[in-house]
Amino acid sequence: MPVVSMSSAEAERDLVVRLKAKDPHAVGELYDRYGKLLYSIVLRAVRNEATAEDLTQEAFVRIWARIQTFDESKGTLQAWLVTVARNRALDYLRTARRARQSVNIDEVTEDRFSYDREGASDKLAQERTVKKALEGLNPDQRKVIELTHFEGLTQTEIAEKLSKPLGTVKSLVRSALKVLRTSAAGDAA
Numbered sequence: 001m002p003v004v005s006m007s008s009a010e011a012e013r014d015l016v017v018r019l020k021a022k023d024p025h026a027v028g029e030l031y032d033r034y035g036k037l038l039y040s041i042v043l044r045a046v047r048n049e050a051t052a053e054d055l056t057q058e059a060f061v062r063i064w065a066r067i068q069t070f071d072e073s074k075g076t077l078q079a080w081l082v083t084v085a086r087n088r089a090l091d092y093l094r095t096a097r098r099a100r101q102s103v104n105i106d107e108v109t110e111d112r113f114s115y116d117r118e119g120a121s122d123k124l125a126q127e128r129t130v131k132k133a134l135e136g137l138n139p140d141q142r143k144v145i146e147l148t149h150f151e152g153l154t155q156t157e158i159a160e161k162l163s164k165p166l167g168t169v170k171s172l173v174r175s176a177l178k179v180l181r182t183s184a185a186g187d188a189a
Helices: 008-020 023-044 049-069 079-100 105-114 117-135 139-149 155-162 166-188
Strands: none
Touching: 008 023, 008 049, 008 079, 023 049, 023 079, 049 079, 117 166, 139 155, 139 166, 155 166
């Protein structure tokens, strides 16, 4: 009997079915097919081989954990895998950036007690402006701004936390920032 080979689309569908069935051999096959591609994408973003290896491994763990969310009608498996890996790299870069921007608590304490009266009144005026601007937001806008800017969550993490579509979260952030800019411009005038 002749051996019938599957088309690449059929092979991909078969692989997805086996991944969703949690076939451990399917993960090895997935890695063999796409490991180098995902690694190169992550490496291009983070520019560090060891970090890229770790993040690629984390991406495969996420893929395994979230394979049920893959929807073939929305795109190819490869495109979905690339998106997961790219997002993992971007999350890492955001976290690293936040860590670099964090301020030493001793510096904050020292600054808090060393400013002059004029500086204190300026700071108090700024705090009032920010508070007033935040009060102009609706509850959903306020929540996403708090999660984004005060808790440091990504929009994807916020969408998961609030059980809202990512597009909704992005719209809320955009509209909240527009309200805040308008409020700040009104106070500056």
